[in-house]
Amino acid sequence: MEEAAISTSTSSDTVAEPAVELEGITKRFPGVVANRDIRLSVRRGQVHAIVGENGAGKSTLMKILYGMQRPDGGEIRVNGAPVGFRTPGDAIAAGIGMVHQHFMLADNLTVLENIILGSEPRRRGIGIDFGAARRKIKEISDAYGLGVGPDTLVQDLGVGARQRVEILKVLYRGARILILDEPTAVLVPQEVDELFDNLRGLVRQGLTIIFISHKLDEVLSVADAITVIRRGTTVASVDPKDVTARQLAELMVGSELPSPETRESTVTADVALAVRNLTVRGAEGRAVVEDVSFDIHKGEVLGIAGVEGNGQAELVEAIMGMRPADGVITLGDADVSGWSTLRRREGGIGYIPEDRQRHGLLLEAPLWENRILGHQTRKPNVKGPWIDRTGARADTRRIIEEYDVRTPGIDVDAAALSGGNQQKLIVGREMSGDPVVLIASHPTRGVDVGAQAAIWDHLRAARAAGLAVLLISADLDELIGLSDSLKVILRGRMVADVDPSDVTPERLGSAMTGAGEEA
Amino acid sequence: MSSSFTDRLLGRVRLGGLLGLAAPLLAIVFAGLVTSIILQLTGNPPFETMKLLADYGAQPRTIVMIINLATTYYISALAVAIGFRMNLFNIGVDGQYRLAALVAAAVGGALVLPAPLHVGVTILVAVAVGGLWASIAGLLKVTRGVSEVISTIMLNAIATGFGAWLLTTDRLAVAVSGSNNIGTKPIPPSGQFPGFGLIPGTQAKVFGFVVVAALLGLAYHILFNWTRFGFDLRATGKSESAAVASGVNVRKMVLLTMVLSGAAAGLVGMPQLLGASYSYSLDFPTGLGFTGIAIALLGRNNPVGIAIGALLWSFLDNSSDILDLEGIPKEIVIIMQGTIVLSVIVAYELVHRYRLAAEQRRVSRELSAGASAPEGVAA
Ligand SMILES: Nc1ncnc2c1ncn2[C@@H]1O[C@H](COP(=O)(O)OP(=O)(O)OP(=O)(O)O)[C@@H](O)[C@H]1O
Numbered sequence: 001m002e003e004a005a006i007s008t009s010t011s012s013d014t015v016a017e018p019a020v021e022l023e024g025i026t027k028r029f030p031g032v033v034a035n036r037d038i039r040l041s042v043r044r045g046q047v048h049a050i051v052g053e054n055g056a057g058k059s060t061l062m063k064i065l066y067g068m069q070r071p072d073g074g075e076i077r078v079n080g081a082p083v084g085f086r087t088p089g090d091a092i093a094a095g096i097g098m099v100h101q102h103f104m105l106a107d108n109l110t111v112l113e114n115i116i117l118g119s120e121p122r123r124r125g126i127g128i129d130f131g132a133a134r135r136k137i138k139e140i141s142d143a144y145g146l147g148v149g150p151d152t153l154v155q156d157l158g159v160g161a162r163q164r165v166e167i168l169k170v171l172y173r174g175a176r177i178l179i180l181d182e183p184t185a186v187l188v189p190q191e192v193d194e195l196f197d198n199l200r201g202l203v204r205q206g207l208t209i210i211f212i213s214h215k216l217d218e219v220l221s222v223a224d225a226i227t228v229i230r231r232g233t234t235v236a237s238v239d240p241k242d243v244t245a246r247q248l249a250e251l252m253v254g255s256e257l258p259s260p261e262t263r264e265s266t267v268t269a270d271v272a273l274a275v276r277n278l279t280v281r282g283a284e285g286r287a288v289v290e291d292v293s294f295d296i297h298k299g300e301v302l303g304i305a306g307v308e309g310n311g312q313a314e315l316v317e318a319i320m321g322m323r324p325a326d327g328v329i330t331l332g333d334a335d336v337s338g339w340s341t342l343r344r345r346e347g348g349i350g351y352i353p354e355d356r357q358r359h360g361l362l363l364e365a366p367l368w369e370n371r372i373l374g375h376q377t378r379k380p381n382v383k384g385p386w387i388d389r390t391g392a393r394a395d396t397r398r399i400i401e402e403y404d405v406r407t408p409g410i411d412v413d414a415a416a417l418s419g420g421n422q423q424k425l426i427v428g429r430e431m432s433g434d435p436v437v438l439i440a441s442h443p444t445r446g447v448d449v450g451a452q453a454a455i456w457d458h459l460r461a462a463r464a465a466g467l468a469v470l471l472i473s474a475d476l477d478e479l480i481g482l483s484d485s486l487k488v489i490l491r492g493r494m495v496a497d498v499d500p501s502d503v504t505p506e507r508l509g510s511a512m513t514g515a516g517e518e519a
Numbered sequence: 520m521s522s523s524f525t526d527r528l529l530g531r532v533r534l535g536g537l538l539g540l541a542a543p544l545l546a547i548v549f550a551g552l553v554t555s556i557i558l559q560l561t562g563n564p565p566f567e568t569m570k571l572l573a574d575y576g577a578q579p580r581t582i583v584m585i586i587n588l589a590t591t592y593y594i595s596a597l598a599v600a601i602g603f604r605m606n607l608f609n610i611g612v613d614g615q616y617r618l619a620a621l622v623a624a625a626v627g628g629a630l631v632l633p634a635p636l637h638v639g640v641t642i643l644v645a646v647a648v649g650g651l652w653a654s655i656a657g658l659l660k661v662t663r664g665v666s667e668v669i670s671t672i673m674l675n676a677i678a679t680g681f682g683a684w685l686l687t688t689d690r691l692a693v694a695v696s697g698s699n700n701i702g703t704k705p706i707p708p709s710g711q712f713p714g715f716g717l718i719p720g721t722q723a724k725v726f727g728f729v730v731v732a733a734l735l736g737l738a739y740h741i742l743f744n745w746t747r748f749g750f751d752l753r754a755t756g757k758s759e760s761a762a763v764a765s766g767v768n769v770r771k772m773v774l775l776t777m778v779l780s781g782a783a784a785g786l787v788g789m790p791q792l793l794g795a796s797y798s799y800s801l802d803f804p805t806g807l808g809f810t811g812i813a814i815a816l817l818g819r820n821n822p823v824g825i826a827i828g829a830l831l832w833s834f835l836d837n838s839s840d841i842l843d844l845e846g847i848p849k850e851i852v853i854i855m856q857g858t859i860v861l862s863v864i865v866a867y868e869l870v871h872r873y874r875l876a877a878e879q880r881r882v883s884r885e886l887s888a889g890a891s892a893p894e895g896v897a898a
């Protein structure tokens with residue numbers, strides 16, 4: 001605590017009383033202290049950022065403020081008055097809204113239904129007044145440029161759109177204090193800018209925003225105040241004007257900012273994965289991926305740049321065999337177009353899904369069983385038709401070691417891991433067993449700067465050993481830094497090839513929106 | 520997010536060590552209490568009534584009957600539990616076993632084969648019929664998206680009608696001599712499953728099928744905990760989307776699980792058929808499938824838990840006979856059974872919360888002892 005370089009007192013000169021004050025918050029989980037004596041003061045009409053490494057206790061603290069979890073000790077004051085929320089309902093009533101790190105939407109309901117769920121407008125006390133709800137949603141959506149169609153099924157939305165629905169839902173309920181837990185993890189820069197514009201608009205109207213992110217540049221550009229949490233406790237409160245991203249990283253983890261640079265090429269002449277004329281149709285028969293072709297060679301990282309929702313998710317699911325598609329996919333010499341997901345995985349395709357909790361984990365199963373998931377026909381997890389517990393458990397320990405997954409043990413459920421640590425576990429798992437091709441959607445989503453560097457190192461090492469990677473990422477620095485070649489996807493089509501050694505994030509960003517199709 | 524209530528209800532969240540034992544004990548104590556109150560209110564002395572049940576239940580002959588009925592319950596609950604592990608609610612165990620027993624009885628009665636083969640073929644027929652009948656519900660779910668709850672309930676009704684149609688003297692039945700009952704042609708001795716005199720002090724024999732039931736429980740345990748297939752099945756039950764991404768063919772799993780559950784259901788009627796009645800007649804026991812649902816819940820889909828649940832249920836069923844003789848309504852036992860199921864659900868919930876609180880206290884104790892040693896991430 002004393003080691004904090006730039007430490008100031010938690011409350012600065014208070015003109016108005018703070019919107020939120022947390023004092024001495026402590027929360028324990030089996031085997032872990034998530035929060036210990038946390039102090040935090042958030043002024044009204046500010047964007048207050050909270051940063052800290054994976055598992056530092058950020059989400060837990062926010063869940064406490066939102067009434068989802070009860071603290072073991074400490075006091076919460078909202079607008080000066082002490083509160084004791086028992087449920088999120090209490091927090092909502094006090095004007096607090098939260099957008100979670102992991103989506104909390106019901107897949108099989110529409111956007112409208114999801115938004116009004118739990119606070120349905122009533123017509124004469126009985127029937128649900130859908131008309132009123134629709135109007136109000138449209139109003140908010142237009143006011144903040146959130147552009148989401150109220151009648152789309154949530155399961156048909158990409159992660160970016162889901163994020164906006166989550167925010168809309170919170171605004172709809174009239175929140176004056178907004179908690180955003182890693183809202184930008186899967187957004188590309190333009191979307192982030194848009195979101196920040198929205199946030200500034202909200203702040204001007206007197207709303208208060210608490211914002212968690214691992215992207216330190218973003219934090220510096222949007223926040224009015226920053227609190228750093230390390231190992232469950234507040235170690236510093238800093239003014240963004242006084243620090244650089246590098247200093248912030250050092251405060252968080254005590255390490256330097258990593259860079260994803262990879263210049264020495266390891267690309268070979270052997271094609272590992274070839275995709276020809278791939279077309280994927282959506283529910284209404286419209287092509288969401290259209291006539292896409294590319295090769296990835298051994299030792300090559302092919303980056304796909306694009307604004308979320310332009311067909312990336314469908315492309316990935318088609319390659320994994322989770323979604324029917326026309327076209328030919330060749331893995332090495334084998335035409336795998338007709339293969340099941342299992343066979344493709346056995347053939348050596350690793351898969352880091354964009355939504356880790358939906359597609360990557362069994363939340364209510366221990367870590368070692370999650371090690372088996374997706375690899376349930378291969379060593380060291382199985383021997384013939386039998387599960388090899390010893391093998392799987394030993395290998396889970398290896399992953400935890402190599403990928404620095406912070407956990408009390410391999411028998412805890414995956415749900416007990418912090419978001420970034422869940423991600424590290426998945427990356428470690430998918431890099432196991434020497435994959436030939438890795439399909440990586442946002443591989444460092446939600447991991448802290450230190451862990452991000454470690455994952456990049458692992459990817460680089462595997463690439464040098466001949467791994468072919470299809471990389472999809474909203475982090476343009478990561479995309480440009482890791483990729484050997486880049487393609488831009490727009491409305492389901494590959495619209496441009498870009499040389500990563502000769503492009504800036506700005507230029508790539510405009511190519512992604514279709515502004516620079518000549519690139 | 521912590522575990523959901525359904526996950527805890529269906530035993531997909533484990534409780535370790537002694538706590539796993541505490542919950543059911545708590546439940547039984549609580550159920551005993553509630554029943555005592557009811558007995559008191561209805562003007563029957565609770566303590567004496569309980570003692571009556573216990574004494575009668577401890578008689579050698581009753582013990583045999585308890586074990587025999589429990590064998591049947593056990594298989595039925597296992598069949599239900601197989602589906603539960605994957606979020607499939609096979610309400611159709613009832614129809615599956617009745618149809619399976621009827622056809623198997625007819626085949627067994629018609630065959631002439633050496634002993635072990637005769638028994639084997641009869642059992643196989645039962646398993647096949649149970650599996651086939653359940654596969655209809657599986658197919659409907661996989662191809663048409665029909666909820667298995669609905670389809671199995673319907674199939675129960677159809678099985679009843681179909682069974683009645685088959686069990687006529689024009690088809691599979693013959694008149695049972697000395698009564699106006701009709702049933703299938705009795706299975707000759709070569710097709711009967713020999714029982715054994717396990718309990719001293721009575722002539723009554725324990726069903727030989729109890730061994731099969733025990734083996735079935737073992738197979739269930741091995742299947743779910745040690746095999747790839749069991750892993751896929753549990754994974755699908757926990758998260759369908761993650762299972763799909765991991766390469767599990769969910770449709771195939773749904774169908775297979777349904778067939779497996781039905782195949783196990785096919786065995787439910789066997790202890791009775793091959794060990795006691797040797798014929799499927801109009802008074803063949805019904806409703807065993809529904810009892811199975813309650814016992815699967817009681818045993819939380821765990822093979823040992825289910826065994827205890829089955830024995831308890833059977834004990835209550837059998838010893839309730841004595842109550843009638845003493846002028847106490849035997850329906851009191853049904854109330855007891857219901858209370859037990861409810862209390863088990865409540866007790867597990869309580870023990871779960873206790874465990875969480877206890878572990879957090881333990882962590883905080885270790886913390887204050889070791890000063891600031893294990894911060895953030897601990898051991
Ligand atoms: N439900 C839970 N049960 C047990 N332990 C938990 C639970 N939720 C969180 N933890 C533990 O508490 C600690 C803090 O987790 P938290 O999710 O708050 O981290 P975080 O700062 O949000 O990290 P990230 O940046 O990875 O999202 C972690 O060690 C985590 O394993």
Ligand SMILES: [Mg+2]
Pocket residue numbers: 058059060101181418419420
């Ligand atoms: Mg978090």
